[in-house]
Amino acid sequence: MAIQWFPGHMHLTQKAITERVKDIDVVIELLDARLPGSSANPMLARLTANRPALKVLNKQDLADPERTERWLAHYNGLPATRAIPLDASLSTPAQQIVRACHALSPNRGGLAKPMRVLICGIPNVGKSTLINTLTGGRKAKTGDEAGITKLEQRITLADDFYLWDTPGMLWPRIVVPKSGYNLAASGAVGRNAFDEEEVALELLGYLKQHYAAGLVARFKLVEHEHEPAELAEMRDEALLDTIGRKRGALLGKGRVNLQKAAEIVMHEFRAGNLGRITLETPEEFAQWLAEGQRADAEREAKKAARKQQRKGGKAAAAEDDAAA
Structure with a gap:
C-alpha cells in the first residue's frame, strides 16, 4: 500500500x-x-x-x-x-x-x-x-x-x-514506498492515511534485521527461537503475533488483536523504548530513492502512453465519422 x-x-x-x-x-x-x-x-x-x-x-x-x-x-x-x-x-x-x-x-x-x-x-x-x-x-x-x-x-x-x-508539510506524492512506511511509523502521517498493522509489520521487518536485541529485551522474547541471532528468520506476522500475546492483546479464544499489537509496536518505537534506532542509512535511502524514481518514471511513461493511445483512438474515430 x-x-x-x-x-x-x-x-x-x-x-x-x-x-x-x-x-x-x-x-x-x-x-x-x-x-x-x-x-x-x-x-x-x-x-x-x-x-x-x-x-x-x-x-x-x-x-x-x-x-x-x-x-x-x-x-x-x-x-x-x-x-x-x-x-x-x-x-x-x-x-x-x-x-x-x-x-x-x-x-x-x-x-x-x-x-x-x-x-x-x-x-x-x-x-x-x-x-x-x-x-x-x-x-x-x-x-x-x-x-x-x-x-x-x-x-x-x-x-x-x-x-x-511554518506548519509541518509533507509532499503531494511520496515516490519512495519505504519512506511512506518510515514516516507513518514515526508519527508524521495522519492515522487515517495508513494501515497500522501493515506499517508495524514493515517496521518489525527492519528492526529484526538491524536491532533485534532491542526487540528481545523490550518484549521479553527470551525463548531460544527468539534469541537476537535467530529473530531474523522469524516471519514478521509471527513476530507481531508473539508480541501481541506477550502484551496481552488478545481477543476471544486466544486470538491476538493484531491492531492492538501494531499500536503497541509503534508506540514503543516512537517512545524510544526499543533503544536508539535509525531506520535508514544514507546508502539504503539512496537505493530506495533510485528504485522509487525509476518506478515513478515507468508509471508516468505508461500513463503518457495510455493518454496517447486514447488520443489516437479519438482521432481515428473522428476520421471514420468524416469518411462516413
Missing part, C-alpha cells in the same frame, strides 16, 4: 513558503534523526530557490549515534549546506543554531541587515517544541499528533534574528 497524506493546509503552506522565501537568508529544515532521508522534503529545495540550508537532525537522543554521524557527514558534504544534531528538549540549542545560520550567511547580522530564517519540517518532527525551547516560552502549540501547527508564525529570537515558523 502506498502511503500518501497531503491535507489542505499543506497546500497553503506550500504557497506561503514560495512567497516567504523571497526575503529569507537561511532555510532550516528540521529532520527526524531516526529517518533523515525519508523526513527530508524533496519539494523544499525547489520551493526555497536554493537558499543556504541548515539540516537539523532532531530527536538525536532517540537515534542510533553511529548512523547519525553518517547522516551528518552526508549532509555536510552537500553544497551550501550544514547539518547539526539536536534534541529539541535541550535547554540551550539557540546558540548552536544561530552560529550555524551565520556561518551559512556571514553577510547578515546587525539591525541594518537582520538574519531572516525560515524553519520547515514534516509534521510531528518536534518543530514547535524546538521553537518553544528557543524562545523560552510557549510560542507554538505542541502535541504528539501530526498537523498541530496550521498557521505561519514570525518569532523574534534576537533584535537582529527573525524566525518564521
Whole structure:
C-alpha cells in the first residue's frame, strides 16, 4: 500500500513558503534523526530557490549515534549546506543554531541587515517544541499528533534574528514506498492515511534485521527461537503475533488483536523504548530513492502512453465519422 497524506493546509503552506522565501537568508529544515532521508522534503529545495540550508537532525537522543554521524557527514558534504544534531528538549540549542545560520550567511547580522530564517519540517518532527525551547516560552502549540501547527508564525529570537515558523508539510506524492512506511511509523502521517498493522509489520521487518536485541529485551522474547541471532528468520506476522500475546492483546479464544499489537509496536518505537534506532542509512535511502524514481518514471511513461493511445483512438474515430 502506498502511503500518501497531503491535507489542505499543506497546500497553503506550500504557497506561503514560495512567497516567504523571497526575503529569507537561511532555510532550516528540521529532520527526524531516526529517518533523515525519508523526513527530508524533496519539494523544499525547489520551493526555497536554493537558499543556504541548515539540516537539523532532531530527536538525536532517540537515534542510533553511529548512523547519525553518517547522516551528518552526508549532509555536510552537500553544497551550501550544514547539518547539526539536536534534541529539541535541550535547554540551550539557540546558540548552536544561530552560529550555524551565520556561518551559512556571514553577510547578515546587525539591525541594518537582520538574519531572516525560515524553519520547515514534516509534521510531528518536534518543530514547535524546538521553537518553544528557543524562545523560552510557549510560542507554538505542541502535541504528539501530526498537523498541530496550521498557521505561519514570525518569532523574534534576537533584535537582529527573525524566525518564521511554518506548519509541518509533507509532499503531494511520496515516490519512495519505504519512506511512506518510515514516516507513518514515526508519527508524521495522519492515522487515517495508513494501515497500522501493515506499517508495524514493515517496521518489525527492519528492526529484526538491524536491532533485534532491542526487540528481545523490550518484549521479553527470551525463548531460544527468539534469541537476537535467530529473530531474523522469524516471519514478521509471527513476530507481531508473539508480541501481541506477550502484551496481552488478545481477543476471544486466544486470538491476538493484531491492531492492538501494531499500536503497541509503534508506540514503543516512537517512545524510544526499543533503544536508539535509525531506520535508514544514507546508502539504503539512496537505493530506495533510485528504485522509487525509476518506478515513478515507468508509471508516468505508461500513463503518457495510455493518454496517447486514447488520443489516437479519438482521432481515428473522428476520421471514420468524416469518411462516413
